[in-house]
Amino acid sequence: MALPDRIPVFLLSGFLGSGKSTLLNELLAEPSFHDSAVVINEFGDVAIDHLLVRQGETAISQVSTGCLCCAGTTDLRATLFDLHCAASAKLAPAFSRVIVEMSGLGDPAPLVNALMADRHGAETLRDRTVDTVFYLAGFVTLYDIVTGGISIDRHFEAVKQIAFADRIVLTKTDLAKDPATLSDIAALPRELRLLNADARIYDRRDAELAALFAPRPYSVVERGEDVSGWLALEAALAAEELHGPASAGRDRLSRHTSGIRSFSIVHDATIPESRFLQFLSVLQQSAGQHLLRVKGIVGVAEEPESPRIVHAVQHSTSAPVRLDTWPDDDRRTRLVFITSGIDPEPVRALFSAVIGGAPSPFGRLLGGIGDAFAKPLSRISSYLTTTSRRSS
Amino acid sequence: MTGFVNPLAPRSSRLMAKSAEIKAWVRELMDLPDGTAVTVAELACRDEGCPDIETVIGILEEGRPIRTIRVHAAMADATRDAVAEAIGQGPGG
Numbered sequence: 001m002a003l004p005d006r007i008p009v010f011l012l013s014g015f016l017g018s019g020k021s022t023l024l025n026e027l028l029a030e031p032s033f034h035d036s037a038v039v040i041n042e043f044g045d046v047a048i049d050h051l052l053v054r055q056g057e058t059a060i061s062q063v064s065t066g067c068l069c070c071a072g073t074t075d076l077r078a079t080l081f082d083l084h085c086a087a088s089a090k091l092a093p094a095f096s097r098v099i100v101e102m103s104g105l106g107d108p109a110p111l112v113n114a115l116m117a118d119r120h121g122a123e124t125l126r127d128r129t130v131d132t133v134f135y136l137a138g139f140v141t142l143y144d145i146v147t148g149g150i151s152i153d154r155h156f157e158a159v160k161q162i163a164f165a166d167r168i169v170l171t172k173t174d175l176a177k178d179p180a181t182l183s184d185i186a187a188l189p190r191e192l193r194l195l196n197a198d199a200r201i202y203d204r205r206d207a208e209l210a211a212l213f214a215p216r217p218y219s220v221v222e223r224g225e226d227v228s229g230w231l232a233l234e235a236a237l238a239a240e241e242l243h244g245p246a247s248a249g250r251d252r253l254s255r256h257t258s259g260i261r262s263f264s265i266v267h268d269a270t271i272p273e274s275r276f277l278q279f280l281s282v283l284q285q286s287a288g289q290h291l292l293r294v295k296g297i298v299g300v301a302e303e304p305e306s307p308r309i310v311h312a313v314q315h316s317t318s319a320p321v322r323l324d325t326w327p328d329d330d331r332r333t334r335l336v337f338i339t340s341g342i343d344p345e346p347v348r349a350l351f352s353a354v355i356g357g358a359p360s361p362f363g364r365l366l367g368g369i370g371d372a373f374a375k376p377l378s379r380i381s382s383y384l385t386t387t388s389r390r391s392s
Numbered sequence: 393m394t395g396f397v398n399p400l401a402p403r404s405s406r407l408m409a410k411s412a413e414i415k416a417w418v419r420e421l422m423d424l425p426d427g428t429a430v431t432v433a434e435l436a437c438r439d440e441g442c443p444d445i446e447t448v449i450g451i452l453e454e455g456r457p458i459r460t461i462r463v464h465a466a467m468a469d470a471t472r473d474a475v476a477e478a479i480g481q482g483p484g485g
Binding site for chain 1: 411
């Protein structure tokens with residue numbers, strides 16, 4: 001196929017762990033979406049998400065481990081230009097749409113500004129190409145019914161992700177079984193309308209994915225006064241950053257509190273699956289809501305050729321997913337942690353202690369994760385001691 | 393029990409409620425006309441010695457460049473006094 005003259009770009013957002021990669025996998029499995037280019041953006045220093053998304057023969061995956069929203073508008077525009085150049089030169093398959101999976105911590109304002117042609121003086125070939133070819137054709141935000149309420153109460157990025165959307169999808173609704181929870185879900189659209197009056201809201205269970213990613217006009221005006229204001233403020237701050245008197249030597253605009261951080265653990269040897277789950281359980285119990293996200297791929301001792309994909313969000317852990325084979329040549333366990341107020345060192349020490357099975361001062365290790373977690377320490381320490389005795 | 397809480401009432405985000413409160417303070421303190429839009433956002437602060445996060449307020453007046461006011465506190469912690477002080481310090485807070 002040839003490259004279309006005009007190519008729609010869809011933004012897929014949702015706070016950490018809301019199910020973006022899962023939805024994207026399902027979407028790309030549909031034959032009519034095989035001609036999609038996918039840009040996956042992660043907040044972290046080890047790229048994992050691209051391994052979790054199935055890449056069909058025609059899908060292109062560009063991965064940035066920086067944060068597009070922090071890097072400003074240029075990175076997304078540069079990525080789109082690169083995709084177009086590669087397909088035009090037949091170095092990569094042609095595509096008829098682009099889906100940008102935003103970081104779970106992503107601020108939509110700079111990305112929406114990046115896709116608004118009238119906000120740029122198209123001075124360079126790159127800008128002219130991006131403005132002429134690509135257009136924002138939809139903004140889909142996933143809202144996790146389990147942790148979404150906490151996220152929009154605590155994280156301004158989560159509020160913005162809802163406010164910018166023209167389609168909102170309630171995810172993990174299949175977990176709701178009891179009448180009270182089902183009633184809560186029924187009330188959610190009314191709550192979300194306080195943040196976004198006009199978006200269409202769908203239940204993940206019966207949402208037609210192809211329709212969510214059908215091109216339509218994306219109107220900033222319809223998103224309301226807050227969205228227009230954030231876009232204008234974003235543009236003003238970006239200009240201030242670029243041209244302001246104190247711009248020299250400053251870091252690029254950062255949108256996340258310094259308390260939010262990402263770190264990784266890479267482990268060469270395979271791990272007994274039960275020990276890994278024990279590590280995750282202990283970490284979740286002690287860190288709670290400060291553990292925003294854990295995701296990764298784990299090589300298990302029981303089946304070294306069949307790694308497990310693991311996901312955890314705050315207190316909630318999905319059952320590990322068994323892959324038939326490794327998605328790439330790297331056979332190491334790779335875990336990415338996104339935390340609020342938790343340092344990497346005690347988490348790494350806890351991992352070594354639990355996975356290595358070495359005698360360890362669990363109380364001190366967990367204490368290092370944070371002062372706020374002192375209460376559960378003795379209970380967890382006692383649990384681990386008992387478990388160690390049973391297994392030895 | 394000090395008051396009745398309607399469990400069926402829609403629950404707005406605390407951050408958006410705070411944003412609305414800050415907008416009202418700015419309107420009152422600056423005596424802004426109705427046609428002037430006010431926007432509030434949270435960003436990491438880049439200045440040494442400041443808290444990690446700051447609240448950035450934009451004043452959008454027709455025909456004029458956007459004015460920004462920076463309050464060196466997270467949105468949830470911003471007080472009327474802090475907003476008044478930032479306004480008094482002029483652009484950039």
